[in-house]
Structures are given as C-alpha cells and as structure tokens.
Amino acid sequence: MRPAGDFQAYPAVSELVALAADERPRFWVTIDTEEDFDWAAPFARTGFRLDSVPALAECQGFFERAGVVPIYLVDWPIVQDDRAVDILGKAQKVGRCDIGAQLHPWVTPPHAEDVNERNSYAGNLPDDLQRAKMTALRDAITRRFGVVPTAYRAGRYGLGSDTATMLAELGFRCDTSVRAGFDYRKGQGPDYRAAPLNPWWVSTSSGAVLEVPVTTVFGGFLGRRGQGIYHQIARNGLHAGAALARFGLVERIAMTPEGIPAERACRAIDIALDQRLPILTFSFHSPSLQPGNTPYVRTDSDLDRFYRWWDVVLGHLQRRGVEAVDTAGILAMAARNAPPGEA
Numbered sequence: 001m002r003p004a005g006d007f008q009a010y011p012a013v014s015e016l017v018a019l020a021a022d023e024r025p026r027f028w029v030t031i032d033t034e035e036d037f038d039w040a041a042p043f044a045r046t047g048f049r050l051d052s053v054p055a056l057a058e059c060q061g062f063f064e065r066a067g068v069v070p071i072y073l074v075d076w077p078i079v080q081d082d083r084a085v086d087i088l089g090k091a092q093k094v095g096r097c098d099i100g101a102q103l104h105p106w107v108t109p110p111h112a113e114d115v116n117e118r119n120s121y122a123g124n125l126p127d128d129l130q131r132a133k134m135t136a137l138r139d140a141i142t143r144r145f146g147v148v149p150t151a152y153r154a155g156r157y158g159l160g161s162d163t164a165t166m167l168a169e170l171g172f173r174c175d176t177s178v179r180a181g182f183d184y185r186k187g188q189g190p191d192y193r194a195a196p197l198n199p200w201w202v203s204t205s206s207g208a209v210l211e212v213p214v215t216t217v218f219g220g221f222l223g224r225r226g227q228g229i230y231h232q233i234a235r236n237g238l239h240a241g242a243a244l245a246r247f248g249l250v251e252r253i254a255m256t257p258e259g260i261p262a263e264r265a266c267r268a269i270d271i272a273l274d275q276r277l278p279i280l281t282f283s284f285h286s287p288s289l290q291p292g293n294t295p296y297v298r299t300d301s302d303l304d305r306f307y308r309w310w311d312v313v314l315g316h317l318q319r320r321g322v323e324a325v326d327t328a329g330i331l332a333m334a335a336r337n338a339p340p341g342e343a
C-alpha cells in the first residue's frame, strides 16, 4: 500500500465517485492556458512568446455562445500578462469561465532548480520547492484575478507523492493532473496506465482533494481488453500502436481536439457513457488557438477545423444528454460521495 494522500494510490472501484441511478453525466472543458514555446526544444526559463493570448477572447466567445463555462488553468507567464487578465478576468467576474492553476515549474519562481526534462515534472522537485512554486502561482492568481483558485493541474501531468497534501494545505479542492491511460516514465514522469477514469477523493491531513482525471478511453474491436495489449505494443514503438488502430483492434482516444478527429472523439464519448463515467474531462492547450504554435494547429484552416471540431463534439454531447458543468458543480456532484476518511 502506498501512503494515503497520494494521487497515484488508486482506490478500489467501490470508492470511486459514481453516477447515481437517475443522474446525468456531465463534461467540462479544461484549457491549459500557457505561453507559446517550441514543444520540440529543451525546456527554457526564457525565450517563450505570448502571441496567442489575444486569441483567448475568440475562444471565450465561442464557448459562451455554446453555453459552456470553460476552465482556464493559467500558468505563471499568463498570470503576468495584462491582456490575459483582462480577457479572462472579465469573463470570470460574470461567471462565464473559471480560473484554475497550471504549474509549469520551469517558468515559475522561485527559480532554484536546474531546468531539464526531469524537473519539468513539478512532482520530481524537492517538496519545499514544489510547494513554493505552487504557492507563488496561487498567490499571483489571487492577486491578479481576485479569485482563489480551487482547481490545479501539474504541467506535463507531473504529480508527486506529496502534491495532494500541498494542494489541500493551499486551499485547492480539485486536481486534474492524472491523465488516465498515459505513461510518462520515459521522461521520468508519472505512469498513469492503471488510473481510473472516474473521479475519486484523496484524503490528506489538511482535508480531502478531488481527483478528476483527464479522460482517455480505449476503443476498437478488443474494447477494454485492448488496453493492456496497447501498452505492451506501445513499448515497442508507436508504429505498432498505429497499426493496431488501423486494423480497428484497439485505439486510445484522448478527449481533445489536438490530434483526435471529431468522429473518433464522438465514439470516445459513447464509450465513456457506456462505462457510466460521471465526468468527461476535455482538454487542450491555449497556444493551439493561434496557428503556428502547436503541431495541431499550423494554419488558418487548421484553426477553422479546431472550432468545427467543437461544433461536432458539443452537438454530440447535447444529443447524448451530457451537460456542461463548472468546477463548483463537479465538487457538488462529488460531495454526495463522501470523501473517505474525512474528519
């Protein structure tokens, strides 16, 4: 048994937050709101751009028209940008978006560590330094947006064994750093292959924190049995995984417009609903809102496709009766499943 309070000590199925018999599943849109940088280059403290920040306005307008309250998980450079604070702060004040925290340790003070791949996962940093960066980010968000963030995502999904306790101490109520179905050990990051897709409560000495994993499902002919085979083959290189998908045997589908065609995402929604998941977590990175920053949106027509993706997916969610929810709504849903060991 791993110590309690560790997000990676997965609970038994009976302890997961589940849908009540008459309860409808919900979805939320989580946006890693961050600086533009070269994803293929080594990590660097400086040299990033913030060119995609004005595109947040178009994004916010789109989701407002769709009746979705997105959550912007803002990181340090975004919090320092007056344009971002203006665009997102205005929407937040009237309840049209949520502001959460995303920690990219390499651009967040205090700068005491070497910048390298291992340290890009905040959970690998010494506890004091991880806590100091989380605190700096939380305080900057509170100061700049006038709101205390309750939701957190570790950049690169880099949770550590004490992150839950730190989050509870800092007043966070919800973490969304577990990317179920993904293995980041190659870069010395976490291994989430066995992570549940339902939310669960993590108890710490400072209170409970709700984990709401980023949704990824396994589809194809082999269904859920395919997951183990997928990971086995993936170890031998990506081509084998692509071949498996091509023959329709097993495919891993992340709920994101980044690299996943809309029809596959709709199929993933159906799989998630068959599994009776209470919350579907969608995600993408804000630099994708402007052509040229990420591998997924290179041109203007890519950006058109990006928004058409949301038209298709939001339409499918509506047809299937899945409603949008914000952070407070998720916490309220999950509160009905009592946090284990809550004193």
Ligand SMILES: [Zn+2]
Residues within 6 Å of the ligand: 032, 034, 102, 104, 155, 156
């Ligand atoms: Zn990020």
